[in-house]
Amino acid sequence: MTDDQLRATVTTAVGAASRVADVWSAVTAHDPWSWADVEIAVPSPSERLPAISMAGFSFRRRLPSLVEIGMVAHPSLTMIIDLSRDGGIVHGLGSSQRSGSFIAGLLPGHLRAGGLDGECLQIRLSPVVAQAVLGSSAELTGRVFGLELALGREAGRLERSLRAATSWSQRFAIAADFVDRRLQAASLIEPEVDHAWQRTLAAGGTVRIDDLADEVGWNRQRLWSRFRARLGITPKRAAQLVRFDRAAHLLVAGRPPAEAAADTGYADQSHLHREVRAITGTTPSRVAGAPWLAIDDVAWPTGP
DSSP: OOHHHHHHHEEEOOSOOBOTTTSOBOOOSSSOOOGGGEEEEOOOGGGOBTTEEEEEEEESSOOSSOEEEEOOOOSSEEEEEEOOTTOOEEESOGGGOEESOEEEOSSOOSOEEEESSOEEEEEEEOHHHHHHHSSOHHHHTTOEEEHHHHHTHHHHHHHHHHHHOSSHHHHHHHHHHHHHHHHHHSOOOOHHHHHHHHHHHHTTTOSOHHHHHHHHTOOHHHHHHHHHHHHSSOHHHHHHHHHHHHHHHHHHTTOOHHHHHHHTTOSSHHHHHHHHHHHHSSOHHHHHHSOTBTTHHHHSOOOO
């Protein structure tokens, strides 16, 4: 990728904030913050890998107060690799606050993270890929912890390599090579579990569990047990996460809750309301009004 091509993929998003773990939301009252303060770099289409997404974030200036990220459930595991010179990324609250790179598993709960300046690389891994790359998706579910706890000494080596790179294109290549090496060295997940996850994703979380079991030749109990053992959540919970993600995009795009519910497989608007409340702790109207997803098409492009 040439420098000109890279510059074409580095985008400044103005006046927005995004969804948990994906982006930043300003909480400083005295120093207004916007996406004009951050550059976002994404890999070119030829650099993208299946079931893996990457985006780079760079602060244009040091902020006088902490900028926070609010984490929300998403159907992937998230790695935040701190590339700041002085540990610009922090996560946790109060006495449990830590600095540096971290991993947020599925269903991480309420998490605040952020920083004053610097850079970070965010990598999203599907639960199936994360099981191979990080050791076990199941052990990561509901947890947030330092990168070194999952990768050991490799965490430091990866950070040093990424910091030494002179462009985001090089960083994406280093990260992709790291993920590929971990995948090649790992034992493959059961194809039945992989199929069940892929079908759930493709169907937007609307496929019936009994149908999944029939497709893979297992009974419902075996599918439930193996899926949970490998990915850390049940097939039903996976479907809820995927369906919520689809509905959240529609809500932020301005679709009325009743339409979003109907289009994403909820029984009715009250069903959507209950699941949004259970997953985010807030209401569909608050999700619709929050700018969480405002730059998803920039940081996480799905097309060429």
